[in-house]
Structures are given as C-alpha cells and as structure tokens.
Amino acid sequence: MIETSATALVAELEAVVGARYVLRDTADVEPYFMDWIGRNSGEALCVVRPGSAQEVAEIVRICAYHGEPVFPQGGNTGVVTGSIPLKGGHGVLLSLSRLKAIRALDKPNNSMTVEAGLTLAEVQSTAASIDRLFPLSLSAEGTCQIGGNVSTNAGGTGVLRYGNARDLVLGLEVVLADGTVWNGLKTLRKDNTGYDLKNLFIGSEGTLGIVTAVSLKLFPRPRQLAGAWIGVPDVSAAGGLLATFQERFDAALTTFELISGPQAAIIYAHVPDARSPLPDYHPWIVFAELSSPLSSADLEAELTTALAEAAEAGLVRDAAIAQSERQARDFWRIRHGVSEANRRQGLNFTHDVAVPISRIGDFLAQADAETTRRFAGAEVYVVSHMGDGNVHYTVTFQPDRVAELAPGIDLGARVTEMIHDLAVACGGSFGAEHGIGQRYRASLKRYKSSIELAMFRQLKQALDPAGVLNPGKVLPES
Amino acid sequence: MIETSATALVAELEAVVGARYVLRDTADVEPYFMDWIGRNSGEALCVVRPGSAQEVAEIVRICAYHGEPVFPQGGNTGVVTGSIPLKGGHGVLLSLSRLKAIRALDKPNNSMTVEAGLTLAEVQSTAASIDRLFPLSLSAEGTCQIGGNVSTNAGGTGVLRYGNARDLVLGLEVVLADGTVWNGLKTLRKDNTGYDLKNLFIGSEGTLGIVTAVSLKLFPRPRQLAGAWIGVPDVSAAGGLLATFQERFDAALTTFELISGPQAAIIYAHVPDARSPLPDYHPWIVFAELSSPLSSADLEAELTTALAEAAEAGLVRDAAIAQSERQARDFWRIRHGVSEANRRQGLNFTHDVAVPISRIGDFLAQADAETTRRFAGAEVYVVSHMGDGNVHYTVTFQPDRVAELAPGIDLGARVTEMIHDLAVACGGSFGAEHGIGQRYRASLKRYKSSIELAMFRQLKQALDPAGVLNPGKVLPES
16 A cells, blocks of 8 residues: 555656656665664655755655655764654655755855755855855765755854854745745845744754755955964863953954863874874863954964963963964864764764853763763763853763663663753753754753743644654654 | 723733733823834733733733733834834733843853843943943934844844844743743753744744843953044945955954935034034945954054055045044944934935845945936935945935825835835845834735745744734734
C-alpha cells in the first residue's frame, strides 16, 4: 500500500524535477540519510533535488497532498540530527544543494541575495569578489549551506563583532507548508511593517518553512588585523581581560576565544602542525584578535600595550602576538583543531551551552566539581566563544572505562542532563548555536516553561497545521 | 447594558490596582486618549495604571473575561495612532508608566533588565551610571518608554552603528492575551532553543502581547567623537561619501544623516539658535559623526583627511568640523529641529519610507518629479537616516493653497499613496521605523502580498484568538 503510493509520489516528483534528480538507490541516498558525525541515520522514500524555489514549492504541494512529510537538507553538517529524515522510511528528503544562483549583488547597499544551496565559503568568496566581507564563519564552512545556516541560526567565531546568522539576514524567500512561496527578499536596514516573519523562520530548522533564498548584509573588509595567543591564570582573569578589551576596543575586538589548558594540550598532541605558541603550560588560553578599517590606528601597538597593562594587573601570564599573517593563521589552525583533537582523545560528549558572561566562571566551577564527583575518570575539555557566553564543555572517557562507569545506562544522557541543568541554573541556555533537531527535543521539554512550549505549538499549528515540514524536529512530543 | 458591565469591570480593576489607579474623569483620561501630535483621539471605559507585571496580567484576564479589549500604552509619543484607543469608548487603556523597576544591572555581561515604564532617557542614564552606553536615541527620548520602543521596534539616530530596538534586546517579559506571563528575560548573546518568540513580540505594537520588562544590550562608551556638517552637491555625491566613510571607518561611523538644502534652510529660519555652520547654501547637507573607543586613533585627523580627499573627488563642497563638544551639540540641535521647522512651515505630510541605499537617489528624483507634476505649489523637505536607507520625505502646503489644490478630497492620502507607491517600486518599504498603528493599516493591505497578510492573521489568531490585545491596530480589516 505504502509502496504503491510511494511509486505514484516518486513519479510526480520526477515530473517536476526530472528523473535524474530523484534518487532512490542505496548508494545515492546514503550520504543524505546519514548525519555528518556518522553516528545517526534515518530514511525516506527518496531524495529529491529541485533546481528552483518553484520546484521546491511544487514538491511541498505534492507531498502535502500525499500526506508525506518533507525533510529539508542543506549541507548536512548539523550536529543535532536536524537535517536527516526520521527512522521508518516515510517522507521525502529535499536537498537544497542545486539552488546556487547569485540573484543580486548590491555593493553600495552592502547587500547580496543568494540562493539557499551556496556553501558558506561560496557566499564568503562572492562577497570578497566585490571587496566586501560576509562575516559568518564556522569550521564546516566549506560544506554547510547558507540556507541551512539561516534555518538553524548558525553562530561560529564571528558572532562577537557581527552577530549570529540571524543578525546578518535582511530578507528571506521561503516555501511554506502549503507550497506557496513567500517573497520576503527585502534588502532594507529598516522595515517596520507588520509581524517579523523573517526571524520566525530563522532558527526554526525547517519546521515552519523552507528557506530557498536569502538577502544578506555585507561589511567593509578590515584593513588591519592583530592577534594574540595569551596564557591566563584562571577564568576570572580571562573575564577581566575580556572586559578590559571590550572597553578599550569595542567593535575592533573581533575574536575572544577561551581554551582550557588541557584542551589546548590535546590539540598540540593530536593535530599535525599544531604547536603551542607559548613555551609554558597555562591553565587557560585566550585567543584574541583585533581588526579595524581605521588606517591611523596601530592595532599591534594597542594590543601590546593592553597586554602589558593586563599582565601588570595579574590578568595575563604570557602572550604571543602574531608577527605575520602566517602566524595568525597558525593560531586559527589550533583553534579549529578542537573537534579533531577531541575525537582522537576518547569517547566524548560535547555540549553547546550559553550563560551570561558574568556567570561563566561559576558555571565552569560547578560543572567541573559535579563531573569529578559523579563520573570518576572523566576528562574535561573546554573551548568557549567567551565574548558570546557560549561554552562548549566536553566530557571525555577512555572507551574501556565506559562500561565500568555506567553499566547498562546511557552515560551521555546522564552527563548532558547534568551539564544542561547547571547551565540553565546559571540563567543560561542548554543550546547556544547548534539548535535542537531531534537530539535536544527532550531538553526543550525539560527546560522550557509550559507557556513557552504552548506558544511553540500554536505557531507550528498556525503555519504548518498538517505537520508536513520536518516533523520530529525541534518540538517535543506533546 | 454596557454601562452596567463597565461598572462591574471598573470595580474589578480597582480591586487589582487600587481605586486611585483607575482613571475615569475626562481631565484625567484625556492625555491618554489624545495622541502626541494632538490630531487624533480615541476613548476607552477607563485608564488603568498597574504597578507590576502580575497586575497587568490580571487586568488582561479581567478584560478577556468581559470581552473588552486592552489598549496598551507607553509614553504615547507614537505618530501612527497605535498607542491610543479606538473611537467608540470600548475597552481599557492600560498604561505601563508605573512599571519603573530596574531589575538587574550586569556590567561584565553588558546587560540590564528594566521594566517597560522607564523612559528611554532613564534607560540611557541608568546605563551611563555603570559607565555603559545604551545607544537607542530618538527625539522623544525624554517621554517615550522602553516598553513602547521595543513594542514598536523604534529606530532613531543610532541605528547605523547599533541597529534598531530589535537588535538591542536580549530578552522580554510579556503578558499574553490569556493573562499569563511569559518570562523570556534571558541575558544571553546566543540561544538557539526553539522559535524566536522575542522577535515576534518586538514590533507587534502590543497586538500579540504586552511587554512588561526587557533585557537590553549595553556597550562601552565611546572615548572620542568627531563630527562634521558637510555641504554636498547632490544625493549621488552623498551616496559616494557614505560608501567612502563606511569603507574607511566601518563601526566608527555612528551617524550619517542627509538633509536637503531647503530642509536645512527652514530649520535655520524657524528654530531659535539654529544657525548654519557653513557660510553658503548647499543643495544637500550631510551630518556625519565618528566615535571610537580606540585611544591611538585620531578621529578628527582621519575625518579631516577623508573630507579633503572627498572634496578632491568632487563629493564635498565645504565642511565644518566640530571644534568643541558645544559645536557638536549645535549640529545635533539643528538635526533635531526638523519637526519644529516643518510644523511652522505649513501643513505638512511626512513619510517614513525605506529603500535600499543604492536606490535613494532614484527614489528622490522620482518623488520630486511626481510631486511637482501632481501637486502645484507643494514644497518638499527631506531628512534621511541615509546609512539606514530611511527617508523622511515631507510634502508641505501653505494652508491657503490646500482647498484650491484638492477641493473635497483627502490631499494627505493622495500624497502618501504616491510616495509609498514610489518607495515600494524601488524595492523599499512604506514604513521604516514609525510602525503601522491605525494610520498605515490601509497601506499594509495595499502593499503586502496576500500570502504575507494571511500569515499575519494566522499569527494573530494563534496568539490572541479572541482579539483582546490592541484591536484595530496593525492588521487591516479582512
């Protein structure tokens, strides 16, 4: 019965996009059904690869008619199983990867309009081609797609100065649950005409609509950069340094990453060509970068002075200032080595919490104490976009210890609940930049008030009453 | 019948807030029922002045029970009749002005949480009291309230660097249509956990919920300022100057206002102590300001150099650089003299449109041509937050000409339709920062697609199914 209906559905989809863009062979569909980490997979009736927003709209209409869900997917680099289909084989995986047009470049307006399937790196280089900066930056940028970045409100390393994906979007084109296309592709800095549909779709992870094109803000490219790799005695000193740097440099402070000593050490140990820029071990490292278009400012001198004063105040133990572009790139290579190092170090459970910047020290102290108390043999590695209050707290176990520590129980779930509880108790959030997907639906239910959950359901009901769009994601079971 | 029910309602409200905070006398209620301009008024059964979010919630519950609408009001400085009740005397005017608590100041987190009734000036000075900047700034700041600023997504003169009110909000507390209180008062830079309720309430003008408290972003205070009053030959030159300044100064460019020669001239003529900083008349004026926390930069020198180069390139005819804080304040006094000058000049119809920055020149040329063609004797005055693409285009008539020009027709409506049509045809918006209120509901219906209007209605239906909150505002009659 399902098979017959599936055959009819596939035929209709082929009539829209052409047979070559409807994939059913196991080898063809597997990269779309398996998530980026390779731990989780789902399945759908087929993968369909439309070439335009109109084709996306027709696919949604067809699926809605057949009562089959649509699972939209960009670069499939998400870490919360939001971009893969559910188990069970229902519905259609809709890949946006063929929507690649650059629709408009408007240099005097500092804006561009591009389709959802461009990779983030392609968006960055398109901006650079007109001497502009598109500042969203994250380690998956060669693969992730701008539609997915916007649908998930991606964060990354440029947030301190330029904001999240949400802050970089001027307008959207969205295919709605009934297969109509909403053209909200304005390129305006100000538009106060009705409810903010744009921000409702951003971060909704494809559950309210499918983003097919985006209008983006562009910025002038910095003319000067200065970076430093800084050893600090503790988190409180790092917080003091951040406050000093923000007061001194404001928008010129574009990077302020905090890395725990053990985290840095395993990067140096596991990642080829990652060598410590400092001779000694430090309990915490701050990687800070300044950038500015002002030609009369001397960023390196300002940074040197600021670091010397901070050292006198006891905030800084040692620092290496990048003496060349190459050394600055080396700092970034170390920073981007976190995932690889953690993967090699053991079985790790990473977290993506946010707390007010003033509470990062409290949160870390509590998390460390509880981890030690409850999980003997656990190792802790911390990297934080400190200027955003975003802490990636990773608890790692040597694989041979896991069975011993937690016989028959889900160790990861226990660790995660503990970390999330602590973050929320510090006035924080259990999810800073990675989103909810399937992975954190239970946390959403645990930490959100019934009032907030009710509003989420009312909004889903209002915009996708039949539940066509990315079911099983974001919203918990009621 | 209505009177009986009204008496019961008033008694219930008095039981919540105390009799002294329920106003019914004509003299007491008039300031709440008449709008700021003094042109428009409405009426309600009473004015109620709760002292807490819980009291606001109880009032909403009582009104919902009685089937009476609630009209929330902050400082009542809006210009789109969004903050006054409707004609007809139904419902309750709910003033937020007693909600004045400063709930939290967190300097290391650069955030503060305050109640809705603080004036914008009080919010600014509270931030200054901990050596921080709250950058929202507009001419009504001594009277308007932060709850209203957020509910209407206010703009003003700081948008170029710091964004609209929307961009300055970290969290909200909102009383919903059923009288529950949503506590969304996070102070996080990153929080990707579900749908963006915050931005849905911001700019909804009290039609989806009543904002009772807000968590706000704070910034370091600038250490240096440099400003210039610049004569330019035409709008295209102003656009070239803006592009140059943005590339050169990026976030240090905090003001870029464009003022037409005739607009500047009537300010000098009508506003006491407003004297032209430049000896000659120029067709267009740019008022630009730089600010920066960088101590090694020399803003005045950079501005002087940039202006000299722009003059060589033909973009600038003459410029006065502020030589003192007092002269900088004089520039601002001229800029803020626009409303007064226009009021004195004649019967004026002002507009609040936005277009892409690259289209400002086109828009102005078309608007001038059409105004001249269709409205003999019309005078045109233009002031623009050019860096935001926001143009306040004012068409003024000498009162004795009005009857002659447009016998028996609504002249203002004709002018407005023409200007709005032209802005929208340039890829723009008919409403940049003032909102919709009652005044622009017809424009909303005229310019929004049926798809967008349908979503607006679905959202209203989802969050306020009984239509309790600020009816007759924003959404057009269906």
